[in-house]
Amino acid sequence: MSILVVADHDNETIKAPTLVTVAAAAAIGGDIEVLVAGENCGAAGEAASKIAGVSKVLVADNAVYAHALAENVAALVVELGSNYSHILTATTTSGKNFMPRVAALLDVAQISDISGVVSEDTFERPIYAGNAIATVQSSDSIKVLTVRGTAFDPVAAEGGSASVEVIDIATDTGLTTWDRDEIVKLERPELTAASIIISGGRGMQNGENFALLESVADKLGAAIGASRAAVDAGFVPNDMQVGQTGKIVAPDLYIAVGISGAIQHLAGMKDSKVIVAINKDEDAPIFQVADYGLVADLFKAIPELDSML
Amino acid sequence: MKVLVTVKRVVDYNVNVRVLSDHSAVDLNNVKMSVNPFDEIAIEEAVRLKEAGTAEEVVVVSIGTSACKEQIRTALALGADRGILVESDDVMQPLAIAKLMKVLIEKEQPGLVITGKQAIDDDNSQTGQMIAALAGLSQATFASELVIGDGTATVTREIDGGLETITVKLPAIVTTDLRLNEPRYASLPNIMKAKKKQIDIYTPAELGVEVAPRIKTLKVTPPAERKAGIIVESVEELVDKLRNEAKVIT
Numbered sequence: 001m002s003i004l005v006v007a008d009h010d011n012e013t014i015k016a017p018t019l020v021t022v023a024a025a026a027a028i029g030g031d032i033e034v035l036v037a038g039e040n041c042g043a044a045g046e047a048a049s050k051i052a053g054v055s056k057v058l059v060a061d062n063a064v065y066a067h068a069l070a071e072n073v074a075a076l077v078v079e080l081g082s083n084y085s086h087i088l089t090a091t092t093t094s095g096k097n098f099m100p101r102v103a104a105l106l107d108v109a110q111i112s113d114i115s116g117v118v119s120e121d122t123f124e125r126p127i128y129a130g131n132a133i134a135t136v137q138s139s140d141s142i143k144v145l146t147v148r149g150t151a152f153d154p155v156a157a158e159g160g161s162a163s164v165e166v167i168d169i170a171t172d173t174g175l176t177t178w179d180r181d182e183i184v185k186l187e188r189p190e191l192t193a194a195s196i197i198i199s200g201g202r203g204m205q206n207g208e209n210f211a212l213l214e215s216v217a218d219k220l221g222a223a224i225g226a227s228r229a230a231v232d233a234g235f236v237p238n239d240m241q242v243g244q245t246g247k248i249v250a251p252d253l254y255i256a257v258g259i260s261g262a263i264q265h266l267a268g269m270k271d272s273k274v275i276v277a278i279n280k281d282e283d284a285p286i287f288q289v290a291d292y293g294l295v296a297d298l299f300k301a302i303p304e305l306d307s308m309l
Numbered sequence: 310m311k312v313l314v315t316v317k318r319v320v321d322y323n324v325n326v327r328v329l330s331d332h333s334a335v336d337l338n339n340v341k342m343s344v345n346p347f348d349e350i351a352i353e354e355a356v357r358l359k360e361a362g363t364a365e366e367v368v369v370v371s372i373g374t375s376a377c378k379e380q381i382r383t384a385l386a387l388g389a390d391r392g393i394l395v396e397s398d399d400v401m402q403p404l405a406i407a408k409l410m411k412v413l414i415e416k417e418q419p420g421l422v423i424t425g426k427q428a429i430d431d432d433n434s435q436t437g438q439m440i441a442a443l444a445g446l447s448q449a450t451f452a453s454e455l456v457i458g459d460g461t462a463t464v465t466r467e468i469d470g471g472l473e474t475i476t477v478k479l480p481a482i483v484t485t486d487l488r489l490n491e492p493r494y495a496s497l498p499n500i501m502k503a504k505k506k507q508i509d510i511y512t513p514a515e516l517g518v519e520v521a522p523r524i525k526t527l528k529v530t531p532p533a534e535r536k537a538g539i540i541v542e543s544v545e546e547l548v549d550k551l552r553n554e555a556k557v558i559t
Binding site: 067069070071074092093094096097098099100101102103104105107108109110111112113122126127128129130131132133134135136137138139140173174175176177178179180181182183190192193196220237238239241244245246252253262263264270271273274275276282287289290291292293294295296301304305308309 | 320322323324325326328335346347402403404407429430431432433434435436437438439441442443446447448449450451463466467468469470471472473474475476477478481487488522523524525526527528529530531532535538539540541543544545547548550551555557558
């Protein structure tokens with residue numbers, strides 16, 4: 001078997017979810033090759049050649065692959081794809097964007113967001129926002145998979161010595177043009193990448209009170225999230241929402257403050273390694289999933305927590 | 310311009326989903342079914358395009374059992390003009406749905422297709438992209454802003470770490486993210502009016518599409534249970550536990 005992993009990168013470095021994807025490829029077993037498609041992406045190609053367990057790196061360095069436009073990247077992967085038994089990429093916004101095109105053009109199904117490898121054709125994946133785990137088997141000749149970023153221990157970024165092959169294929173469908181990026185210069189980590197998250201719910205009472213969480217977040221290097229109730233009440237913007245219809249997160253530590261624990265919120269955060277709940281209502285459902293619960297008025301507890309960090 | 314919108318019938322997002330004891334599937338008996346929330350955003354965006362005079366007609370498509378008519382009626386009550394049901398009792402997977410949509414796109418010739426970015430049951434996030442690939446169209450996934458231009462659409466997309474703006478040639482497939490808009494509620498008069506709107510029904514065979522599933526579900530299990538935690542008495546104890554027992558803060 002030969003496995004192609006399509007790397008998520010910024011032309012300079014390989015992003016962390018790709019190391020998790022290589023780990024999933026290793027669990028399937030077989031020769032692992034990594035494709036780096038981008039513009040001026042030689043450094044990322046070099047970095048990929050050092051990833052543990054990779055036998056070959058394919059570098060497609062061309063302006064048509066700048067900004068990873070789905071149409072062009074998918075066309076490239078389809079052209080290379082029939083040589084492989086499995087094609088994998090990380091479940092990032094980039095992977096989610098181009099990979100289903102690859103599957104459709106190869107006339108095979110995609111299995112999204114795998115969280116486990118059972119065998120070369122059978123995989124586990126969360127459904128219903130993680131409220132159930134499905135074990136699914138593919139009957140297609142090529143398995144097209146995206147890999148959940150929290151599901152496998154990443155392989156080492158250093159130590160490998162793969163050969164690097166330059167691929168001279170430039171496919172420009174001309175369908176889409178890139179205009180601009182607005183990458184938010186966060187002082188805090190992004191919700192889906194943060195190792196610690198502190199989230200506020202309706203108990204925060206208003207948007208200004210989220211400043212209490214900001215101070216704690218800055219000390220912990222944490223991202224700030226919110227429940228749907230807090231978003232619906234207009235306290236904070238929608239992109240902070242953790243839950244079934246918001247962001248699905250699995251940090252090392254999740255601190256839920258003034259969050260009752262509605263099903264749709266729990267669906268978005270219950271895979272966190274350690275959950276802390278601070279709520280004045282001792283009957284709040286959030287306590288049923290919390291490792292550490294503190295029944296307290298958040299307006300007293302949070303400043304106290306802040307002072308002890 | 311005609312806008313085609315897809316809607317999926319899914320378990321309502323407020324339902325606490327349970328796995329059947331034989332681990333064959335999740336329990337869908339007597340469970341409230343709704344329009345997939347991301348598809349509600351798609352309907353809203355299409356209806357706004359019509360209200361703005363950019364779109365002349367909004368056609369809503371659902372693929373599944375005859376019960377999906379309920380979700381098509383919901384979309385019609387929200388302002389869509391006409392419905393199409395591709396009726397089948399088979400399991401419908403994204404690749405099959407994309408093939409059916411390709412045929413409907415050839416039939417209907419829309420200027421724009423709007424789908425939800427994912428359905429909240431299978432969480433695949435594949436269908437829109439697959440439709441675009443098979444129909445040979447451009448795609449703008451995870452849209453938080455959509456501006457229709459002359460033969461093009463400029464779309465702001467939610468990507469990891471921020472936003473990306475791209476321009477796609479029309480016709481194109483746009484998939485909706487949460488911030489695109491806030492869906493309205495249907496008014497009673499509109500619910501009544503929706504009952505008179507037309508729904509055309511096809512079968513996959515009539516559209517010439519083979520829909521046999523490629524992926525077999527072997528079992529569905531509940532996720533690993535979290536083991537019961539403890540209630541701490543003070544903030545001090547909490548910080549101590551996090552530092553010395555869980556070792557998640559320093």
